Amino acid sequence: MTQDVYAPSQETTEGRVYSVTGGDWDSLITEIGQTKEERVVVNMGPQHPSTHGVLRLVLELEGETVTEVRAGIGYLHTGIEKNTEYRTWTQGVTFVTRMDYLAPIFNETAYCLSVEKLLGITNDIPERASVIRVLMMELNRISSHMVALGTGALELGALSPMIFAFREREKVLDLFEMISGLRMNMAYVRPGGVAQDLPTGAVKKIRETVAELRHNFKDNEKLLIGNTIWMKRTQGIGYLDLAGCTTLGITGPVLRSTGLPWDLRKTQPYCGYENYEFDVITTDTCDVYGRFLIRMQELEQSLRIIEQACDKLDNLVGQPVMVADKKIAWPSQLSVGSDGMGNSLEHIREIMGTSMEALIHHFKLVTEGFHVPAGQAYSVVESPRGETGVHLVSDGGTKPYRVHFREPSFNNLQSISAMCEGSMIADVVAAVASIDPVMGGVDR
């Protein structure tokens, strides 16, 4: 057998191994044809377009059948957990929002709920702040599901659903921009409340957008639900049953696709979710199609919650959006100016011109931050991908002692082996899309 310069082979304990470096495929195919087994190891990613960012999958194939899948992660590790230990509790929000970058509001809310638990002010959060948090979370769920559905369809060869999904996502991002000044990574939810109240006319605009979204979601439903090609690519693919989900700690749409109605918004409500009417969507197919249907129908449930939140906001006009305790609350309401979000000009005028005490107070809170009593806490929210849990440890100082995010993407990605081994290689893409991992969350 001749050695190919582009695909040198070597004998190992696992048999003959080829390192393909490109070039002459004809001689490679001839050479492979001479071996008895057809075991090929393919490296998918970390730059593969259908791996949702920088996920690397090492696939061992026999023909087109996948016999082993190993996921390689860490390409997007940015040390966010370590970084937060060097920042104040409030600054931590700016870091954690960048973890799962498709669901920033969920990261922020989970983190803030945990800080508030440590502070013992969970019940002091103004109702308006909680309603705004719910509103923002549900808008964020829509924008995240739109990416999951759009890219998932795109990866299976359906281009139009992606165009439609991103068109609708843009409208949600416009709302985020109007409310917080930023489209992603808003750092809008803060310990004690939210950074600023909704701007004038926001509720009206949200209601209009909800109506538009509800109408336009039908485009994708018509394209995909019941579509023969789509169903053939997704039904019975990426199978994972309830026992598999529990042992692997899987939450979110993947768990609900086994028929278990486990949604933390219902089972362990936070931010007043018990006061909203919505349904937990389940399917019992345990496959990619079931997860797709769940995400599709959760959009409508999110719209329902947003409408109820808008009604509540109409009754809470003028109420505070930050805790009354001046030792914890950010000293001023932030406002969106021509150069982005910052302290409101009225506040600057007050502390610089009228009140020395207010200036000192502002300075201490902004530079040093507030003390959080020693202890540890774990708070959860139901993010679009499952349970986002935040384990915080405080040593009583103004900075976190330890911040750990239990990221649903990180945990759920473990199931890729269970879902894909024994299936066709083309179905790996469908299974990854149905888990909807966001590598920013996986690697943190």
Next chain:
Amino acid sequence: MSNESGMFGAKGSGDTSGFGGLVRTAASTGSSERPYGGYFDDLADDLERAYPEFSDAIERVVVALGELTLHIKRERLAEVAFKLRDTPSLRFEMCLGVSGVHYPEQSGRELHVVYVLLSLTHNRRVRLEVSVPDSDPHLPSLVEVWGGTNWHERETWDMFGIIFDGHPGLTRILMPDDWPGHPQRKDYPLGGIPIEYKGATVPAPSERRSYS
């Protein structure tokens, strides 16, 4: 938690407040008193019935902020985990994650490992906490009990250097395979490595000039 001194976070500067001399023990290190409240009493009773060596295996039962934490001796961890999973009245089917914490000042128990368990059947949560000394950072792996702890334990090894005995493949997961050190430990500086950019080298943050 350790002793704390002072207030307002000021250190090394002229103390005009008088609070600098204050010394407080931040959090108690003892067990909580019964009744624990909520479902915690039932949970502890059920575990005691199912696991007669409860008082020997569990060092402390702490209830704080509406959360129950069981501090377990490391050699008993796997036994307790199986009981928590399999006893019908407990049924903690899911281990949601593993988180390490490094307390360098707690000599003999520097490294803590925290497990968050969830029971779907009973809608309950419990937290397990195990401490190991820095000189012998071994504890049993729980992959046999909950397969989902696989990656979480790899992450905890990667970040803290805690070795989970019996883990099927305890390798680094987030950091590169040849990375020296364990970044989340308190003795590991933030950044830690110099940054090279366009030929110039920026020293690691811990090596840079300080103005404080």
